Amino acid sequence: MPGNEVIQGLGLDDYKYGFVTDSEPVFRTRPGLDAEIVEQISARKDEPEWMLKRRLKALRIYESKPMPKWGGDLSELEDTLRQTYFYVKPQEQMERSWDDVPENIKETFERLGIPEAERKILAGVGAQYDSEMVYHSLKEEWEAKGVIFDSIEDGLKNHPELFRKHFGTVIPAADNKFAALNSAVWSGGSFVYIPPGVELETPLQAYFRVNQERLGQFERTLIIAGEGSRAHYIEGCTAPVYSTDSFHSGVIEIIVNRDAYFRYTTIQNWSNNMYNLVTQRALVHQGAHMEWLDGNLGSKLTMKYPSCYLMGEGAHGEILSIAYAGDGQHQDTGGKVIHVAPHTSSSIVSKSISKGTGRSSYRGLCKVYDGATNARSNVECDALLINETSRTDTFPYIEIDEKSATVGHEATVSKIGAEQLFYLMSRGMDEAEAMALIVRGFIEPIAKELPLEYAVELNRLIEMEMEGSVG
């Protein structure tokens, strides 16, 4: 099995992008997970003692917690985990050559309009990013302002105090089984610090950090936005991730200090054999503003509910999410907003598209604690079903302990109607183009929030997906 794994598709349907790879990594831990493996990971990273202890403790928590019984079907996951390599040294992960990347993958990138250099990164061949020059000048600008934008490993090495003070404070290992797992075996991800008052025009993009660990299987990101700062962080892209992993479990912790504004955008398209279980949470302090913009495509099962804990008076949280469930895929996504302080406000807008036998569920929590006077929250979730076999459900949990709170919830389910299709076709669009246009219109309220190049990629991806859904 090792070294010759069949990769089933790239999050695009019907295994049409499936292929085989022969790369043999130089170092990885043996399959499965125990204390010895955690020690190996920590040693490889040359970590301080406290981090190793944290990891080992997290491992015990992970082992003691049962698999969640809600959300998606995790019954096959135990098996998958027994065969998972919990750590593969990233440089070796990058050892494929561009020539080995199958033609159809290259074609996918071509059609998505992904720039050459990015394609190489996505395909895991680890070439230099062509815009390195751009990155360097940005980096200088950022450094001058005291911004830290490092890999999580470098964050721990270079900024030990800042790191230790915040790491695990937003999402403790004991939060849930997968947060515990991530806390035990994390590898890769970003460490970001924006000093008070600093405003960044250009988004921090994870792409920029090449030659470093990029998207680990157990990525861990820690972001601290200082008082009154403004910034935008972007992770991922719409292109299918070329990966042999069958399990991805990230943890993203964000601290948005007083009066700061932070937006975290992530668009990810996983191969359709993948379990994608991510915990992402922001602590939003007084007068601060946090936005999650979350796009989930592909995977076998995604369980992901970005959350905002509105801790200080006047804090605001927003969650915008798009989920696309193709054949055989289940997107169990949504958002959580927790109102702890007075005059906090939140909004969740969730749009899902299910195609073929795809299933998308909206799962959301709105909790207002006693004393969070005049808290306001609004949830809107809209589902679009492409085929008769597609499925959607909604699980909104609302817990209000404060009388003066106002909470709204609205859910809609629509199908692509024959009349709509005919209308567009009578203007010259073929069936796939017509469907793509309807889907694009459906996600427009969220897509318009995306950086332009992402919106363009997303549109192209939808076009490709719709081509596959027509007779």
Next chain:
Amino acid sequence: MDDAPILKVAGLRAKVADEDLEILKGVDLAIKPGEIHAIMGPNGSGKSTLAKVIAGHPAYEPTGGSVYFRGEDLLDMEPDERARAGVFMAFQYPVEIPGVSIANFLRTALQTRLEDGEELDLFDFQELLMERMEQLEMDPSFAQRPVNDGFSGGEKKRNEILQMAVLKPALAVMDETDSGLDIDALKIVANGVNTLRRESPDKSVLLITHYQRILNHIIPDVVHVIVNGRIVESGGPEVALELEARGYEEYRKAHAA
């Protein structure tokens, strides 16, 4: 060949696709390039069905006869192929497409008329769109509104004519585009149709209406009366005037189901 019809409908029969319900019971119609034909008929007589069968709506199944457009068998073509060949239908009840702006929608529609690999020039498009909107006395901001989403009845109709004016079809089938328009809007819409025909005199129109009024602005060459799935009379503009005076009663008696 000069006099060859652009649209030739012969003995056309059609039923509801998943029901045993025949609606068109042998329709004959020939429109020559540059001609305007009006169709009038009581509610439920099959006017919209005829328009939709010409445009290729999947809810109807042709069961006999033929429809030829510029010598091509229309019934053999998909709705989008018909559109690209030059057939346009202005809907009686236009459909909402949330999140898709009129500009985006029309750009996409025009793009489908280009060869593979050819890209629509966005400046040319913008110019055309703005010119057409001006002719139809539409506010430029309208182009950014999602197609038919929250439009008033009259706005929807005007939007249909805007699409026609931008796509410039060889044959426009207008299904009650005049219904629901105020008097000024009616003139503007009629003007839009006439402008298009002034630009290219060989454009043909099949105009479905209940009211003689619009025919004062768009002068028909032929007026047909359809009753119970059949054309029962064809003549000049005077037919419309007679109908206005006498109604359908006589036809109904003569052509009961």
